[in-house]
Amino acid sequence: MPERIDLPPALRDAIARDLHPIAPLPPPARRLAVVIPVALALLVASAAIFGLRGDAPRLGVALTWLASTLQMALGLVLTAAALRESVPGTTLPRRVLGVLIGTAVLAIVLITTLTWFASPTRIASGHVGFVWTVCVAGTVAGALPVLAIAGWLVARAFPLRPRVAGALYGIGAGLIADAGWRLFCHFSDPVHVFGAHALGIALAALIGVAVTRPSAESR
Amino acid sequence: MTAYQAGSMAAFEELYARLAPPLLAYLTSLARDRGRAQDLLQEAFLQIHRSRRAYRPGLPVRPWVFTIARHVWLMDRRARGRRPGSDAPLPDLPVPPEVAALAERDRLNRALSTIGSERREALLLHHVWGFSFAEIGQLLGIRADAAKLRSSRGMADLRRALHATSRRDHA
Numbered sequence: 140m141p142e143r144i145d146l147p148p149a150l151r152d153a154i155a156r157d158l159h160p161i162a163p164l165p166p167p168a169r170r171l172a173v174v175i176p177v178a179l180a181l182l183v184a185s186a187a188i189f190g191l192r193g194d195a196p197r198l199g200v201a202l203t204w205l206a207s208t209l210q211m212a213l214g215l216v217l218t219a220a221a222l223r224e225s226v227p228g229t230t231l232p233r234r235v236l237g238v239l240i241g242t243a244v245l246a247i248v249l250i251t252t253l254t255w256f257a258s259p260t261r262i263a264s265g266h267v268g269f270v271w272t273v274c275v276a277g278t279v280a281g282a283l284p285v286l287a288i289a290g291w292l293v294a295r296a297f298p299l300r301p302r303v304a305g306a307l308y309g310i311g312a313g314l315i316a317d318a319g320w321r322l323f324c325h326f327s328d329p330v331h332v333f334g335a336h337a338l339g340i341a342l343a344a345l346i347g348v349a350v351t352r353p354s355a356e357s358r
Numbered sequence: 359m360t361a362y363q364a365g366s367m368a369a370f371e372e373l374y375a376r377l378a379p380p381l382l383a384y385l386t387s388l389a390r391d392r393g394r395a396q397d398l399l400q401e402a403f404l405q406i407h408r409s410r411r412a413y414r415p416g417l418p419v420r421p422w423v424f425t426i427a428r429h430v431w432l433m434d435r436r437a438r439g440r441r442p443g444s445d446a447p448l449p450d451l452p453v454p455p456e457v458a459a460l461a462e463r464d465r466l467n468r469a470l471s472t473i474g475s476e477r478r479e480a481l482l483l484h485h486v487w488g489f490s491f492a493e494i495g496q497l498l499g500i501r502a503d504a505a506k507l508r509s510s511r512g513m514a515d516l517r518r519a520l521h522a523t524s525r526r527d528h529a
């Protein structure tokens with residue numbers, strides 16, 4: 140006979156007081172669908188508002204739109220991983236997390252290197268600080284809408300590893316924002332891309348962690 | 359679980375009746391203190407209630423609730439500042455059916471106490487509570503093959519420990 144444990148009256152009362160119908164969370168793919176239109180808008184926003192980078196004809200479609208679309212897709216994959224991570228019992232193994240983040244880093248290194256070889260452009264001395272500031276701020280500002288939506292979706296679930304979930308969608312939001320921003324930024328110098336653009340992505344990741352951790356720990 | 363999400367108290371009571379015994383045994387194996395595990399069990403059910411929206415209908419319920427229970431234990435351990443390698447004696451634990459016939463309950467319990475906590479957890483989750491290795495992997499945040507390895511090494515450790523105690527008893 141399996142052991143029987145009586146429901147304590149205090150627990151019963153606490154549950155009964157708060158019991159009301161709730162709508163279960165949709166699957167991660169359906170929740171991700173909310174982020175996709177924002178990601179697509181961010182992909183074209185910088186080029187539409189500020190104009191396409193000056194060396195776009197030299198880079199061709201592959202190293203402009205195709206590369207940015209690939210980067211945006213990787214950002215969406217990381218955001219989907221965060222949504223999955225935020226549901227108990229479906230957390231991702233550490234190795235899978237490592238592979239996902241490693242793939243995103245490799246893709247950025249590859250895109251940056253190919254872009255540099257196809258069209259080497261450097262920031263003129265005297266403007267480095269200004270351009271870096273603009274690129275960091277542009278990437279972080281672009282990431283904010285994705286951070287807000289993904290953060291809300293993650294907080295509605297139950298992330299047991301809030302730092303992991305926050306970092307995942309933060310990096311995802313940074314990648315999505317930078318995918319659009321790099322279509323406007325005229326400078327392919329790897330020092331600039333791995334410095335300013337990567338810093339923008341890292342700041343987006345920190346915002347993801349900073350936002351998700353307190354909301355999860357307040358439960 | 360779906361009826362519980364729809365607001366049925368009877369469904370919650372049924373969920374509690376079905377899941378409280380294995381959850382208490384699991385929490386006891388983690389906390390190594392039956393009284394503490396009973397407190398954690400109540401906290402786990404409160405967390406299950408607060409996060410019931412996060413359960414997706416169609417997915418197995420047990421990995422979801424065990425993961426939340428494990429999280430409650432981890433938070434409690436962090437709050438108490440207790441290290442994982444506590445050497446407090448293990449309370450009475452469920453025993454894998456495969457080895458239940460090998461020795462009496464007390465000896466099995468003592469042998470289980472000698473196994474490393476990670477291997478013991480994987481061993482009990484698979485052999486006692488019937489989780490698949492994929493489910494254990496998701497519960498512990500590791501890959502399915504790593505969960506399988508931990509469980510099989512835990513079983514080998516358990517057999518070795520039983521063999522050693524048997525030799526000591528004969529000597």
